[in-house]
Amino acid sequence: MGMKRIAAVLLTTMLTAGSLAACGGGGTSSNGAASATTENAYKEKYDPPVTISTVWGVDPTLQFKNGESIENNVATKWAKDKLGIDIKSLWSVTDTNGAFATKMRLAMSSGQEMPDVVTIGDTDSQLAQDLIDSGMFSEVGPLFDKYASDTWKKAMSQDPNAWNPYIREGKKMGIPVLDYAYNHDYVLWIRQDWLNKLGMKAPTTMDELEKVMDAFKNKNPDGLSPDKVVPLSIGFKTSMNTWMGDPSWIFGAYGTLPQQWNVAADGTLQYGSVQPGMKEGLSKLKEWFDKGYIPKEAALWDENKTSEPAVAGTAGIIPGPYWMSGWPLQDTVKNVPDAVWKPITIPVGPNGKAMRHGTSTTNGVILINKNMKHPEALFTYENYMFDNLANPDAKGEFKNGLFKGYDYDLDASGNTVPIDKIPGGYVNSVRYLLVRDGARIPNAQMDALLKLANGSKPETRLERDVATNYGKETPEAAKVLMSQKDISFPDMFTGPTTQSMKTKMDYLNKIESQTFNEIIYGKSPIDAFDTFVQTWKSSGGDDVTKEVNDWYSSIKK
Template sequence: MKGRRHFSFILTSVLALSLTLTACGEANNKQAEDNSSNGPGNDSAAIEPFGKYDPPIDVTAARFITQDVVYPDGQSESDNAWESLYQEMGINLSYDWIVKGTDAQYFQKLNLSIASGEIPDILMVNSSQLKQLVEADMVEDLTEAFEKYASPAVKDVFHKDKMALQSATFDGKLYAIPKTEPMIGAQTPVLWVRTDWLSAMNLPEPTTWEEVLNLSEAFTTGDPDGNGQADTFGIALGKEIINGYPSLNGFFNAYGAHPRIWKKDDSGNLIYGSIQPEVKTALGVLAELYQKGQLDKEFGVKDGSKVAESIVSDRVGLLFGPSWASQWPIQDNKKKNNEAEWRPYPIPSVDGGNATVQMPFGASFYYVVKKDMDHPEVAVKMANLFLEKLYGETADYLKYGVDGEGISTAKYSLIDLFAPDKDLKRAQNVAAALEKGDPAGLNPEEKSTYDKVLAYRDGGDLNFYGETYQSGPEGAMVVLQQLTDEGKIIAEGYGGAPTDTMGEKRATLDKMETETFTKIIYGALPLDQFDKFVEDWKKLGGDQITQEVNEWNASQK
């Protein structure tokens, strides 16, 4: 998957737009007739957020599709409801290539495309690739296009997530549309627990870290599934230890460690979370758990899909994961074994109370437009269209967002973005409507969630088990709201574009970090090797990155 990928289907409440596509289309047709001699790039219709291209324009793109996605009958990656919308806007979209698999496979292919100098008109890139493309002068400056064409709803997203646009800005020019996500719902961890195993073993719900570790041991050694075999283990983990799925971000957070993000120290300077002493403490505990069989012996070679198979097959009892984990793979576990029950909890701190959990930066990826494309504003219009069809006056969430079968069936738009607080708002509004028994006032996405929760509650429809425990009154978003109210969520502190040294060194440093942490957990390296990692990290570019990050930090004051 990579979960958050589903993640991208967890949609938000933003400003409604005052124009409908129909109205825009009629206005644009008239304007096109009046300005036909100027061509589509010059006629006044083109400055409308939803202005139709007449005659149509051809746009090429590259595409990443997660391997778990299934389209409705008659639709596909290149022929679906969103493609039809683009055609209505006068956009003939075609794909130079599509990767259906993991994001790593997509970015690997994209690197080859960049190296060849041949890229499509629109593509999604990561932060390092964005910097590379800007420095190579291969992508368009979108500053003017964004200011002219971005709808009020799109501008509102970036008003709420101010650092997102900063991260795509180089020398005062905007070179990409950030793919913003509501990270508090998409990546901020909670503790998922097999509560039916708690009941079977007469164990308490975890409120302290000691109880969490006791559950890990019990789920490993106590035969929680009652089959008489030693085939279960405590904690789900895959090869992407940090920021992957499933990761151990939440486990580290319990120890006051916040790996792979920049956070402020007592002096207000930014420090890198992965090199702090609390990380070493957590790694030592993880190494002990691995030796005791409480982690999958083969976690270092398993991606998220393989780990999900273990969860679905009743082999794991604890998962440090995001809110959407209830929809995948927990819902699949419930469908396979109706006795299975999972519930979300705050992650306890080793120091007592709830741990302060980490939230990644709101934009991990970016949409760029090829240099000298005739209509660079088309990417902005696609962003406008995404928010309009999900939350605007012409919204149809069930058609263009997620259908009644759940998040495994998606109608992808090429470009999507979300307001940072939309998942929290959805959960709050749905809970209030359920308490009143009245969905009036809910936006289309919220009404969809409301209906799904009722379908599970009243009809036992397991297709909506995940939705219920993500966004329902007992769901993960309620836990995250509690942590928000307690001030127990720490966000990524650096919001600038990749620094020079980041562009050159970060991939190597991240790889070294993952390899070192994995080997320490495996027992292939002693715990004190962490100190050597910190020393190497600093020498190999980390100190320079820290200096550059803090120069940016100082400029924000």
């Protein structure tokens, strides 16, 4: 009752916002002339040191040792000693419940100093777009062309769409943070021991998949009663297009991927959830639901929930990333000693078609303040990371890991020790770096895994890392994943939220999830899909589609 009011205030305070002081103007960080760039401003090491100010959204699981903090740690000391770059922290916040975005907006509202460099993750993509709109951050295209190293430029060119979200009127306003490609692209994980006992082979088509699911359920090799088995563990609570327990490939078999923008035959973008293939996918899901192939509570299950029966040993198949044998499936054997999970390809539909949701190769953006005095220093820092940390062939100081005694350690004979043997404990010091995860080259991880899958010994830092920390089936899963490289389709709309999206999209998403789940649960007939498509179009979907395509053609120029 009364005290709950206070709890409610927490929410209200998040919701409501205002500003008392007349404190609008941003970009007040430094009053010197903007970027006093001379021809040889770029240096390998700055003497006297230059300062880069930044702000941090600290990952809640990030740990520190030796009394360090995000403001002052082995990475900041390293940057100062090695590169002559002084990383100055304006503030930091533990990033949970959107705290980083909130704090950033508050800092702007109260007219606080804006950082020289800020890295914003994709979870806060709206914040990144707002910051670009604020006009406080500078165009980065020319800086990147001028200062970025070849390694970095090559890495960036691996994904031609990487810059798309940050292009405004043809200008590149933020540098995309590259991530490993295919990181959340899913494969199907299947209980190979069940298949063996049943004498069946891994399904490659939807029909074969149905036979396998039926056998898992009704002739369960572990002797589980049919109502205890979840042949296919998927969930719809958050979305039908996610990363674990994801059902989107079922629609992919009929030629569409829901809740994302796909390229149509005519080259325009179309919204996957309103395409005819959805109807077939939905009736398939309804059929599976009625037969008990998918969880009875699928509508209530989020991603983590779908992994529970998989770990318990009662699920037969779960869609998920290639690294799932490292987490959480490695624990299944502790509950069911005979359990063996193997990755298999996404089954094809009646027309031989398969599609899956593909992940983007970027996971955030770096923005550079207009008033930053030495933007070239950022490039000194990142070039070093790309050349020495990201580059798999590098032989420099990072050849074993980032910082000795933090994320790796060596024994007397110079071999790396397992991470749980590091004195004082392992800390993920790569997250201390100025740019999230230091630097990553999109293809590097898959290349490393494929090399391991083909029987090579791990040699480079990255190869050793994936070999020891990524689960034993991971190289094989990577191979399975890459054998279907062409069926991965990322969301093609990555631009700023459009006007109609702001006002309409939530309602459209809501009726979509509602209709789809009601169809699967038999509360609405399958024809409700057609009504939904009509409503979707007339309630703003057409406007959104138009705006999305306006954006798409603007970046295609």
